[in-house]
Amino acid sequence: MTLTFPVLQEKTIKTSTFSNRYVLAPMSRASAGADGVPTENMAEYYAGFARGGYGLIITEGAFTDEKWAQCYSGQPGLVNDAQEMGWQRVVQAIKAEAGKVILQLIHAGAVSQHIMEPVAPSPVRPAGSMLHGYGHRQGAYDVPDELSLAQIEIIKRGFYQAALRAEAAGFDGVEIHCANGYLLDQFLTAETNLRQDQYGGTLENRIRLTQEIIREAQGATKSDFIVGVRLSQAKANIQDYFWPNGLADAKVIFQAVADAGADFIHLASEKEGYAVHSYTEAGENLTTYARDLTGLPVVANGGLHVVVDANELIASRKADFVSIGKTAMLNPDLPKRVAEGRELQEFTFDMFKYGVTIEAQQQWEGEQAALGPT
Numbered sequence: 559m560t561l562t563f564p565v566l567q568e569k570t571i572k573t574s575t576f577s578n579r580y581v582l583a584p585m586s587r588a589s590a591g592a593d594g595v596p597t598e599n600m601a602e603y604y605a606g607f608a609r610g611g612y613g614l615i616i617t618e619g620a621f622t623d624e625k626w627a628q629c630y631s632g633q634p635g636l637v638n639d640a641q642e643m644g645w646q647r648v649v650q651a652i653k654a655e656a657g658k659v660i661l662q663l664i665h666a667g668a669v670s671q672h673i674m675e676p677v678a679p680s681p682v683r684p685a686g687s688m689l690h691g692y693g694h695r696q697g698a699y700d701v702p703d704e705l706s707l708a709q710i711e712i713i714k715r716g717f718y719q720a721a722l723r724a725e726a727a728g729f730d731g732v733e734i735h736c737a738n739g740y741l742l743d744q745f746l747t748a749e750t751n752l753r754q755d756q757y758g759g760t761l762e763n764r765i766r767l768t769q770e771i772i773r774e775a776q777g778a779t780k781s782d783f784i785v786g787v788r789l790s791q792a793k794a795n796i797q798d799y800f801w802p803n804g805l806a807d808a809k810v811i812f813q814a815v816a817d818a819g820a821d822f823i824h825l826a827s828e829k830e831g832y833a834v835h836s837y838t839e840a841g842e843n844l845t846t847y848a849r850d851l852t853g854l855p856v857v858a859n860g861g862l863h864v865v866v867d868a869n870e871l872i873a874s875r876k877a878d879f880v881s882i883g884k885t886a887m888l889n890p891d892l893p894k895r896v897a898e899g900r901e902l903q904e905f906t907f908d909m910f911k912y913g914v915t916i917e918a919q920q921q922w923e924g925e926q927a928a929l930g931p932t
């Protein structure tokens with residue numbers, strides 16, 4: 559029996575039609591070569607989600623310049639021909655399973671756990687401490703160097719060239735990462751952006767760099783190439799952060815990315831998930847607001863693997879897509895399981911016992927299989 563749910567209906571963005579509303583959320587697996595080139599194992603890993611029925615795959619964040627953008631060791635990049643070729647193999651493996659794939663483009667800024675002299679909008683030490691299990695650097699973050707206007711131009715060029723390379727590699731689009739406390743979110747956030755030039759001060763100024771990057775990526779690529787944006791209130795290093803002025807901030811941010819030409823808005827909600835982080839502190843729902851304000855397709859995120867919740871979001875028009883993170887790692891066939899009414903495998907942090915890489919997961923899965931059914 560195949561079930562028909564709102565979340566299993568197709569949906570179009572630009573000229574691309576996605577077979578259902580399930581999106582693989584971007585997840586860094588730190589599994590590339592030391593040269594940032596995606597591996598064959600990564601190609602097979604991503605193809606598995608296409609085979610399992612995800613309407614859209616969004617890859618882990620790829621870094622956008624040689625000098626400052628890399629977040630972690632083992633992170634893939636898209637800054638040279640070898641990396642482009644590696645991604646092309648990933649895209650081909652996904653396309654062979656009739657999948658669709660968007661590449662996430664990320665710049666670490668102040669929270670890099672890889673480079674020794676990080677850069678940021680302002681010399682403000684990031685809150686919290688480096689993420690466990692990623693990169694060779696752990697402990698407190700460094701105070702970053704403040705970017706000059708000339709250096710900001712280099713960052714923009716990195717995103718622009720990476721978008722061009724993504725199109726050449728065969729991706730259906732790119733997602734610009736302005737979420738979770740990474741560089742573009744550092745610009746957006748008043749506490750980490752003390753600048754007094756056109757990139758600091760008002761919220762309109764603080765979202766300007768993201769707008770310029772979206773606009774340039776759209777301008778560089780063909781009209782059917784998708785350029786989306788990921789936003790969030792919370793940050794990897796400040797998990798309970800809310801936009802300080804609630805809907806008033808949301809209005810400026812959502813309108814700005816829409817004006818710049820974004821094709822979709824993806825709202826990340828880690829830790830306590832959609833029900834907490836996709837609402838303002840005063841309790842207004844942000845995905846509905848983004849949809850109503852901009853008319854753009856909106857991707858909801860955060861603990862949305864429970865099928866009734868996903869169906870409710872789509873049916874009540876709070877969102878157009880749902881992205882699945884942790885649970886997807888253990889259910890690369892989640893959309894097929896949902897269509898067939900089969901149970902999902904429950905996520906457990908135990909899967910990171912040997913590390914966050916794809917190879918570490920395979921080692922853990924091998925061990926689980928040897929133990930047999932519980």
Ligand SMILES: Cc1cc2nc3c(=O)[nH]c(=O)nc-3n(C[C@H](O)[C@H](O)[C@H](O)COP(=O)(O)O)c2cc1C
Pocket residue numbers: 583584585586587617618619662735737738788826827828829831859860861862863881882883884885914
């Ligand atoms: C291992 C791991 C790696 C992640 N890497 C990224 C990333 O590269 N880019 C990003 O925007 N979010 C990243 N995230 C956040 C997820 O995309 C997602 O927002 C989060 O896991 C919440 O969704 P979930 O409740 O379905 O897991 C990562 C999350 C996990 C667990």
